[in-house]
Amino acid sequence: MIRKLLIANRGEIACRIMRTARTMGVATVAVYSDADAKALHVRQADEAVHIGPSPAPESYLVGAKIIAAAKQTGADAIHPGYGFLSENADFAQAVLDAGLIWVGPKPASIRAMGLKDAAKARMIEAGVPVTPGYLGADQSLERLTAEAEAIGYPVLIKAVAGGGGKGMRKVDAPADFAAALESCRREAKASFGNDEVLLEKWITSPRHIEVQVFGDSHGNVVHLFERDCSLQRRHQKVIEEAPAPGMDAATREAICAAAVRAAKAVDYEGAGTIEFIADASEGLRADRIFFMEMNTRLQVEHPVTEEITGVDLVEWQLRVASGEPLPKRQEELSINGHAIEARLYAEDPAKGFLPSTGLLTEFDLGYRGRFESGVDLGAEISPYYDPMIAKIIAKGSSREHAIAAIIEMLSQLQIWPVKTNAHFLVRCLELEEFEIGKLDTGLIERNFDQLVAPIKPDDDEKRVGAIELLKGIVTDKRDYPIFEPDGSPAFRTHASSKISSLLGFRLNRGPQRVIPLLANGERSEATLIEPIVRDNEIHYSRYGDNWNRLHGGVVHRYEVAPLSERGTGHASAADGAIIAPMPGKVIAVDVAEGQAVTAGQRLMVLEAMKMEHALTAPFDGVIEGLGVSAGGQVQVDAVLCRVVPASKE
Numbered sequence: 001m002i003r004k005l006l007i008a009n010r011g012e013i014a015c016r017i018m019r020t021a022r023t024m025g026v027a028t029v030a031v032y033s034d035a036d037a038k039a040l041h042v043r044q045a046d047e048a049v050h051i052g053p054s055p056a057p058e059s060y061l062v063g064a065k066i067i068a069a070a071k072q073t074g075a076d077a078i079h080p081g082y083g084f085l086s087e088n089a090d091f092a093q094a095v096l097d098a099g100l101i102w103v104g105p106k107p108a109s110i111r112a113m114g115l116k117d118a119a120k121a122r123m124i125e126a127g128v129p130v131t132p133g134y135l136g137a138d139q140s141l142e143r144l145t146a147e148a149e150a151i152g153y154p155v156l157i158k159a160v161a162g163g164g165g166k167g168m169r170k171v172d173a174p175a176d177f178a179a180a181l182e183s184c185r186r187e188a189k190a191s192f193g194n195d196e197v198l199l200e201k202w203i204t205s206p207r208h209i210e211v212q213v214f215g216d217s218h219g220n221v222v223h224l225f226e227r228d229c230s231l232q233r234r235h236q237k238v239i240e241e242a243p244a245p246g247m248d249a250a251t252r253e254a255i256c257a258a259a260v261r262a263a264k265a266v267d268y269e270g271a272g273t274i275e276f277i278a279d280a281s282e283g284l285r286a287d288r289i290f291f292m293e294m295n296t297r298l299q300v301e302h303p304v305t306e307e308i309t310g311v312d313l314v315e316w317q318l319r320v321a322s323g324e325p326l327p328k329r330q331e332e333l334s335i336n337g338h339a340i341e342a343r344l345y346a347e348d349p350a351k352g353f354l355p356s357t358g359l360l361t362e363f364d365l366g367y368r369g370r371f372e373s374g375v376d377l378g379a380e381i382s383p384y385y386d387p388m389i390a391k392i393i394a395k396g397s398s399r400e401h402a403i404a405a406i407i408e409m410l411s412q413l414q415i416w417p418v419k420t421n422a423h424f425l426v427r428c429l430e431l432e433e434f435e436i437g438k439l440d441t442g443l444i445e446r447n448f449d450q451l452v453a454p455i456k457p458d459d460d461e462k463r464v465g466a467i468e469l470l471k472g473i474v475t476d477k478r479d480y481p482i483f484e485p486d487g488s489p490a491f492r493t494h495a496s497s498k499i500s501s502l503l504g505f506r507l508n509r510g511p512q513r514v515i516p517l518l519a520n521g522e523r524s525e526a527t528l529i530e531p532i533v534r535d536n537e538i539h540y541s542r543y544g545d546n547w548n549r550l551h552g553g554v555v556h557r558y559e560v561a562p563l564s565e566r567g568t569g570h571a572s573a574a575d576g577a578i579i580a581p582m583p584g585k586v587i588a589v590d591v592a593e594g595q596a597v598t599a600g601q602r603l604m605v606l607e608a609m610k611m612e613h614a615l616t617a618p619f620d621g622v623i624e625g626l627g628v629s630a631g632g633q634v635q636v637d638a639v640l641c642r643v644v645p646a647s648k649e
Contacts, residue, residue: 001322002026002077002101006070007041009081010060011374012391013298014041017079020314029073031066033059035382040374047073054384060084063091067098077101077321083386086297087114087163103321105215105270105296112266113294115160117198123291126265128258131277131290133200141178147199148177154202157181159188159195163295165236166191170202186587187612200292205281206441208232209244209289211259212305214313215268216320222330223256224305224313230439231428233353238444239428240301241340242308245399245437246284254286262294271298271317280440300343300391303372307339307395338399340406342425344413346387349424350454354581355387355608357636362416369394369409381418383583383608389420399437403429423554427451455554576643578615580634584608593626597643604628604640621645 005021006029007014018028018041030045035054042048049069052059059065063085070078078095080086080103089110095102104110113119117135124130133155134147148155148171157180159167167188169180185195212224228244229237243252259274273295279288302313316327346356363377373390381387392409396402407429413422428434428451433443444451588605591597597617606613621643628640 002103002318004029004046004073004075004077005103005318006031006066006073006075006078007045007081008060008066008078009084009086010036010039010041010385012372012388013081013083013300013374015044015374016372017081017314018044020312021318024315024318026318029069029075031060031069033384035380035384038379040376040379049073054382056084056384063088063094066091067094067100070095070100071098075100077103077318079103079317080297082295082297082300087295089114101321103270103317105266105268105272109266109268110296113272113296115194115196116158116162116293117160117196119294120198120291122265123262126261128262128265128291129287129289131200131203131292133198135198139196141181144181144197144199145174145177149174151199151201156200156202157184157197158200159184159192160198161192161194161196162188163192163293165232165234167197168235183612190587190607203277203279205279206230207244207278207280207284207439208237208275208441209247209255209278209284210273210275210299211256212299212302212313213259213263213268213272213274214316214320214326215263215270215272216326217269217323218325220326220329221260221263221268222326222328222333223259224309224311224333225335226252226255227301227304228439229301230441231434231443232441233444235441237301237343239340239342239425239434240304241338241399241402242304243335243338244284245439248284251284251286251289255289258289258291262291266294268296270296270320271302271313272296273299301341303370303391303393304339304341307370307393308335308337309333310336337395337397338402339393339395340399340402340429342392342406342410342429343388344390344392344410344425345421346381346389346418347421348419349421349452351581352613353421353452354613355383355611356419357381357383357582358418360415360418362414364412364414365390365392366409366412366414368412369405389415389418392425400435403435423455424451576618576621576645578603578617578640578642580606580636580638580640581613581615582606582608583636584613584634586628586630586632586634586640587612589626589628589630591623591626591641593623595623596646597621597623603643606634615640617643619643619645 004027007017008031010032014030021028028045030042030048031051032039032042032048033052033054036042049072051065051069052062061084066078078100085091086104087110089107092102092104092110093107112122120130120135133151136143153174154170154172157169157171162168167184169184171177171180181197184197188197189195208229209226210229211226213221214224215221225242226244226247227240227242229240231239255276262274263272275292275295276289277292278284298313298317306313319327347353348356358381360375360377360379360381363375365371365373370393371390372393375381375389381389392406394402394406394409396405407426410422410426413420428444431443431447433439584606586604587607591603597603597620599617599619601617602614603617604615606615624642624644626641628634634640
């Protein structure tokens, strides 16, 4: 058995692997960059080694540094987690060449499945059905354009070395193909070092079904049933569940058998996932499910499989890597209950899912259910890595029970000031189509406006927020009561000229109080006329002179409104300022100083947390004050240029 394990990763997956290693008596070694010096995975490991600067290409993606750290600490094995170097065959080979145990499949298996075009060709040989498309070596724009026309729009462009939703673009019309191809290639080159692509027919009612497989060095391969990962945004999974809703026994047997054939075709060892796309226009049918790709690693969503099978997949990985046979045979594996996982991200759905960075001054995931996280109170969400804060996993005796449980878990989250997608997730789970299991990968897109609409506090919520705000005011001896539901004073607020001028609120005769305040940054007012019924599940946190109300995955912030509006002169989209919404790297500038632009035209592209964000013109005008170029770094709220109305002299 492995004695000391180095985890070549960070965040929640590093913490997850360490948890199992501890229960097995295996010592752990963490690696970390400058940005992660105080990270949770570093503090939880038995030892930790610094491997370089914050950017991943200078630390977590440098295989030689990781192997050196293993040698330095006497580790005898390396677990790659997922992402980073987990599917890099050269790194896997280098680990083996260094005399270390690689907790993963053989390098040859990774290579066989690493390029999507070659993998699909191998699957055709193995009798596994694949999606119609183009897998050719000719990568010219002319050939790809012609093949897209032959396949028929819409088509999907996919990086052959891609994964995690990176390097994928759906194209609906021929006029959009060249620009989508350019963007896809650029993202694929940055993420995987390979800009080659393949084309696939876009299935109009697609469901993303994947099967967990596991092999050992003794020739055994089993499946641990399927997961449904159809709820996606921009080809990235949002909510996953197991088993797949609507999957009958015959279809399950067919798809799982195909997955085992696929794994055996590449002599697979360790944990892997065979991903399929299903044409669900007439429900799940075995003859309408096609192989897409294989992920030769542990998946982000592996906990839902663990929950329904009772298997610790990380333990299986460590045992198989140590040369042991699989702990269970196929006939010993069964499905028990239903599990759902939601990915909690540091992002703002109301602002186009822009990443949200900063310190977690309020962080409470609750106590019910399973949480996988790589951060804790006081941690910093940096712009260097994927913005996932945690995975929320619920299990129930039925799908309905699992949905109710995970909604309750998400509603209890208390996170501030970093914004999260918690309420977006709740809204997804509450969609009628999701509740009845009528899923496809376009479900979020079709309901997008409804799912991302900002949540504004109603009048009752404003009154409660105002009460909590005023409780913190210390004033003179004159006081006026605010009443509890039973008629007793809740607290007394004092009326003095000093406080009135400071807060800008007025105290009317009788019990009525009208308090100007800022609710989520917008000027509003709360009229305190009637008693407020307290909700015991509402959580309040005070930060200086501000109060936050956290409930249902939503954070409302209350501040005292100033007597006068903030002065003018601040940059804003209204006056044509193009402002950096987050810190990041400028990867493309499409305009020049003095150039005329039209409303909605792309001006430049920023990259942050491995995602591209296009900035567009708010109205017709001319570019002025362009102060950035491709390759430059920008800070949040930096004015990158301005669009001046064309009529302006």
